[in-house]
Amino acid sequence: xxxxxxxxxxxxxxxxxxxxxxxxxxxxxxxxxxxxxxxxxxxxxxxxxxxxxxxxxxxxxxxxxxxxxxxxxxxxxxxxxxxxxxxxxxxxxxxxxxxxxxxxxxxxxxxxxxxxxxxxxxxxxxxxxxxxxxxxxxxxxxxxxxxxxxxxxxxxxxxxxxxxxxxxxxxxxxxxxxxxxxxxxxxxxxxxxxxxxxxxxxxxxxxxxxxxxxxxxxxxxxxxxxxxxxxxxxxxxxxxxxxxxxxxxxxxxxxxxxxxxxxxxxxxxxxxxxxxxxxxxxxxxxxxxxxxxxxxxxxxxxxxxxxxxxxxxxxxxxxxxxxxxxxxxxxxxxxxxxxxxxxxxxxxxxxxxxxxxxxxxxxxxxxxxxxxxxxxxx
Numbered sequence: 537x538x539x540x541x542x543x544x545x546x547x548x549x550x551x552x553x554x555x556x557x558x559x560x561x562x563x564x565x566x567x568x569x570x571x572x573x574x575x576x577x578x579x580x581x582x583x584x585x586x587x588x589x590x591x592x593x594x595x596x597x598x599x600x601x602x603x604x605x606x607x608x609x610x611x612x613x614x615x616x617x618x619x620x621x622x623x624x625x626x627x628x629x630x631x632x633x634x635x636x637x638x639x640x641x642x643x644x645x646x647x648x649x650x651x652x653x654x655x656x657x658x659x660x661x662x663x664x665x666x667x668x669x670x671x672x673x674x675x676x677x678x679x680x681x682x683x684x685x686x687x688x689x690x691x692x693x694x695x696x697x698x699x700x701x702x703x704x705x706x707x708x709x710x711x712x713x714x715x716x717x718x719x720x721x722x723x724x725x726x727x728x729x730x731x732x733x734x735x736x737x738x739x740x741x742x743x744x745x746x747x748x749x750x751x752x753x754x755x756x757x758x759x760x761x762x763x764x765x766x767x768x769x770x771x772x773x774x775x776x777x778x779x780x781x782x783x784x785x786x787x788x789x790x791x792x793x794x795x796x797x798x799x800x801x802x803x804x805x806x807x808x809x810x811x812x813x814x815x816x817x818x819x820x821x822x823x824x825x826x827x828x829x830x831x832x833x834x835x836x837x838x839x840x841x842x843x844x845x846x847x848x849x850x851x852x853x854x855x856x857x858x859x860x861x862x863x864x865x866x867x868x869x870x871x872x873x874x875x876x877x878x879x880x881x882x883x884x885x886x887x888x889x890x891x892x893x894x895x896x897x898x899x900x901x902x903x904x905x906x907x908x909x910x911x912x913x914x
Contacts, residue, residue: 544778545804547579547582547804548582549582552581552587553582556587559859560859563862570858573854573855574855577856577858580852580855580856581856583781583808584700584781585781590856590860591701591783592698592700592701593698594640594642594699594701594849595641595643596636596703596846597645597703598643598705598841599646599766599773599790600648600706600707601618601648601669601706603669603672603677604668604670604671604710605672605677605745607671608671608673608741609737609741610710610738611708611712617709618708619651619652621708622650622660626657626660628643630840632705632814632841632843635843636842639847639849641845641846642699645707646693646769648665648686648769649664649665649666649669649686650667651667661693665678665682666765669714669764672749672762673744676761677762678763680760682760682765683760686765687769687775689769690769690770690771694772694780697782700781700782701782701785702773702774702777702782702784703784703785703849704770704773704774704786704845705787705788705840705841705845706770706788706789706791706841707766707840707842710764711766711767711789711790712731712732712819714767714790715767715793716730716731717762718793718796719789719793719796719822720746721746721762722797723796727746729818730818730819731818732817732818749762755796759797764790766790767797768797770790770795771795774794774805774808775802775805778802778808783810784805784809784810785809785811785812785845785849785852786810786845787811787813787814787842787845788817788841789819789820791841792811792819792820792823796826806827811827811829812831812844812848813832813835813844814837814839814842814845815839816838832848832852835847
């Protein structure tokens, strides 16, 4: 599997940015400033390389996997197994699933490496690399072959998406701890600073894991050493998403760790990211600082990852609407409209061409549209 950084272009475009800022300034002159929403709108437009960003078929993907470290008493969050959490999401009994449905995000649960097998479900993608990683305390969590397979799975998951928005969140006992191990190694952070309410036993176990894999210093070696499958699959998914100029919403420490790995392969991937936050894990503070970023919303929540992305999505749509759906105001005096139907027609959003890199190709055989495959998969 060959990854070429050149396939993921930086979003920087000085000429387009100037036009966008002028457009936003005209909006502000009429209705006042919109603060951080203006910067968000600017980022969304640069991602799509257009003055009128639009979204279609957004997906909230929960990447689920089990970790061998769980046998050490690591990561027993919420008091339920990873499979139980995944089933609750599929049954729309988790807040993230309910809010995703409310705000028009299609939910997908991706089985990257659950220890048990789930029954088929329309929202479940069975992409299991293995039945959980091995215990990183005694050896590498995954082999190089498994790591490459997981990256490929993530690429294929995103390449199959018809939309241009992917919200990523991890799910699994030990997922936060594996992410903390990765970030501690790759960003030279103190492990204890990345852990929430860490017990002495937990710190001792994870310090032993770090010590055992002291030679795993680059991103791929560290990911193979510490796991997990959901982080590797997310990293692959983010690479293809960026290559297709999709917006990537990042929610949670495992997703941040996946982005850190993806950015080690192709640094411009971070241009396509908006960060969200579902909980007050201290590791998120350090992860965001490492990316020189801040979460879109800081609501003091302590929920499962994915909830913050679902809540932030309407804000993202609102920012895009400042550019795409607010019409220009003519300089001439505003005249009263005598024909209400004409006014309604004038207020309808105008049709625009599809932004660069997001073309849809008609396929009369399917009676729908198909998307070009990402060159990362060729």
